[in-house]
Amino acid sequence: MPAQALYLKYRPRTFDEIEGQEHIRTTLKNAIALGRVAHAYLFAGPRGTGKTTTARILAKAVNCLSENADKPCNACAVCQAINEERMLDLIEIDAASNTSVEDVRDLRDKVDFRPGEAKYKVYIVDEIHMLSTAAFNALLKTLEEPPPHVIFVLATTDPQKIPATVISRVQRFDFRRLTLKEIITRLNEIAAKENLQVEPAAIEAIARQATGAMRDAESLLDQLMSCGSGEITLTQVQGVLGAASQQIVGDLVARLAEKDVAQGLAIIANAVDNGADPRQLAREIVEYLRGLLLLKAGSGDALTLTAETQTEMTQRAGQFSADQVVRAIRLFNQAAFELRSSAHPTLPLEIALVEATLEEASAPRAIAPVAPPPQSSKPPSRAATAPQASTAASNPVSSAPPPNIVESVDSEPTAGAVGGLTVDALHEGWDRVLARVRPYNKTAEALLRDVEPIKVEGDLVYLGFHYQTHADRFEKQANGKAVIEKALAEVFRQKCRVKCVLSPKKAKLKAVAEDPVIRAAVSQLGAQITEIHSEGAA
Numbered sequence: 001m002p003a004q005a006l007y008l009k010y011r012p013r014t015f016d017e018i019e020g021q022e023h024i025r026t027t028l029k030n031a032i033a034l035g036r037v038a039h040a041y042l043f044a045g046p047r048g049t050g051k052t053t054t055a056r057i058l059a060k061a062v063n064c065l066s067e068n069a070d071k072p073c074n075a076c077a078v079c080q081a082i083n084e085e086r087m088l089d090l091i092e093i094d095a096a097s098n099t100s101v102e103d104v105r106d107l108r109d110k111v112d113f114r115p116g117e118a119k120y121k122v123y124i125v126d127e128i129h130m131l132s133t134a135a136f137n138a139l140l141k142t143l144e145e146p147p148p149h150v151i152f153v154l155a156t157t158d159p160q161k162i163p164a165t166v167i168s169r170v171q172r173f174d175f176r177r178l179t180l181k182e183i184i185t186r187l188n189e190i191a192a193k194e195n196l197q198v199e200p201a202a203i204e205a206i207a208r209q210a211t212g213a214m215r216d217a218e219s220l221l222d223q224l225m226s227c228g229s230g231e232i233t234l235t236q237v238q239g240v241l242g243a244a245s246q247q248i249v250g251d252l253v254a255r256l257a258e259k260d261v262a263q264g265l266a267i268i269a270n271a272v273d274n275g276a277d278p279r280q281l282a283r284e285i286v287e288y289l290r291g292l293l294l295l296k297a298g299s300g301d302a303l304t305l306t307a308e309t310q311t312e313m314t315q316r317a318g319q320f321s322a323d324q325v326v327r328a329i330r331l332f333n334q335a336a337f338e339l340r341s342s343a344h345p346t347l348p349l350e351i352a353l354v355e356a357t358l359e360e361a362s363a364p365r366a367i368a369p370v371a372p373p374p375q376s377s378k379p380p381s382r383a384a385t386a387p388q389a390s391t392a393a394s395n396p397v398s399s400a401p402p403p404n405i406v407e408s409v410d411s412e413p414t415a416g417a418v419g420g421l422t423v424d425a426l427h428e429g430w431d432r433v434l435a436r437v438r439p440y441n442k443t444a445e446a447l448l449r450d451v452e453p454i455k456v457e458g459d460l461v462y463l464g465f466h467y468q469t470h471a472d473r474f475e476k477q478a479n480g481k482a483v484i485e486k487a488l489a490e491v492f493r494q495k496c497r498v499k500c501v502l503s504p505k506k507a508k509l510k511a512v513a514e515d516p517v518i519r520a521a522v523s524q525l526g527a528q529i530t531e532i533h534s535e536g537a538a
Contacts, residue, residue: 018050020182039151041058044155046212048210048212048215048216049175051155055153060082063089064076065079094127099132105138124153154166178214194225197231205241254319256357258319261357265350268353272346282349286329295317331355421461432491461497461499463499
């Protein structure tokens with residue numbers, strides 16, 4: 001017979017044994033004591049936070065035969081039957097595999113039968129959001145007015161998919177992720193009962209890996225117990241998780257602060273060669289950088305660190321600006337997602353490291369204002385001075401200094417940077433504009449690759465998009481236009497405004513394609529539009 005899993009062996013049997021969820025425990029205990037138990041509940045929250053366990057405890061409490069106010073007693077016949085999973089009046093249904101209307105109709109036909117042993121029949125429907133729309137509709141009336149001997153407990157990890165008509169018929173309880181301290185406390189209790197020696201650093205690593213899910217933490221501890229040594233060390237935890245040591249992550253961030261790309265890439269390669277999982281390494285780097293950000297923001301109390309580690313991280317945080325830390329977090333967080341489908345196991349990490357060490361292109365350097373031309377030794381005539389004074393008096397804005405312009409980081413100026421901007425200059429420098437856009441928004445850079453500059457009117461640049469939806473997206477969203485305008489200013493060293501329109505070529509092609517004759521030729525004869533000639537063209 002296989003060994004019982006730890007999360008089943010040490011499953012809470014009373015409300016007081018449930019870690020966290022204080023608001024739910026208190027409400028349910030008071031409802032039972034006051035006789036105000038509802039006919040239907042919705043337990044929503046992430047996996048491993050105690051939804052089904054709480055539903056089972058609620059089923060015991062409402063049916064407990066004990067006269068004591070503190071229920072369940074876990075000693076009466078009903079409590080023991082539920083603990084031993086032989087109570088026929090506790091029905092657990094997996095909605096993920098019973099999604100149809102026929103399944104709900106079968107449930108609806110059976111709820112009228114009275115319980116055999118207990119006072120209430122309790123239906124626990126797990127993953128209720130998996131029901132089809134028709135199944136939800138079939139359940140509504142029964143859920144609103146069930147027989148007096150029936151209690152429904154619906155559990156879900158995705159409450160957004162549940163219709164509002166269902167939510168309005170139940171009492172909703174939202175389960176939160178457990179804190180690191182709560183998980184550590186529970187794991188220490190289990191380790192003591194199992195006579196298991198676990199290093200404090202190993203317990204903390206297990207708790208962090210669980211990300212707020214108690215069941216995940218207990219399953220990982222159960223897996224580590226199979227090592228057979230009777231003692232669980234941090235090295236064993238890192239080996240199972242494919243995690244890198246805190247020292248490796250700290251050294252990598254130190255190289256990032258020093259902008260030492262070569263050493264940083266070497267650290268990544270060595271860590272992966274020694275068994276570290278690239279995605280896990282990316283998550284640990286993000287977690288470390290998050291700690292630096294909290295320390296810089298004065299919220300170091302939110303971190304659970306030893307005094308030595310906190311001192312080291314505080315010193316390292318002084319090597320970064322807040323903007324650099326935020327940018328690095330975004331890059332490595334994006335790398336963690338890209339690693340799922342990367343053809344090379346470490347490429348997204350390496351790219352994130354290189355990009356994080358580069359200077360941000362968004363930091364334009366202002367040129368010093370141009371010095372005024374030297375004054376002639378000959379004083380200006382009274383006639384020439386008077387109109388100027390009059391103009392300055394009538395238009396005070398004209399006397400203000402000219403706005404700063406931004407300087408391109410390129411060693412050579414782009415054509416058109418001095419003087420008026422032209423369409424030819426835009427075409428010539430368009431690749432450089434895209435290079436400026438990419439660090440801010442890779443999606444925008446991809447969409448802009450099909451854009452063609454159409455014309456320039458003063459400081460207004462018309463950009464032609466192949467699709468009207470793309471033009472509308474950039475035109476209506478201020479952030480999209482701001483990215484393009486900033487990139488243009490950096491490349492051409494002058495401020496520009498942008499107007500996003502449909503490309504004239506595409507507009508003409510669309511108009512031709514909608515012509516009834518052309519449409520008939522394309523659909524019936526298989527013709528294709530390859531080129532459009534204007535009237536009078538050769």
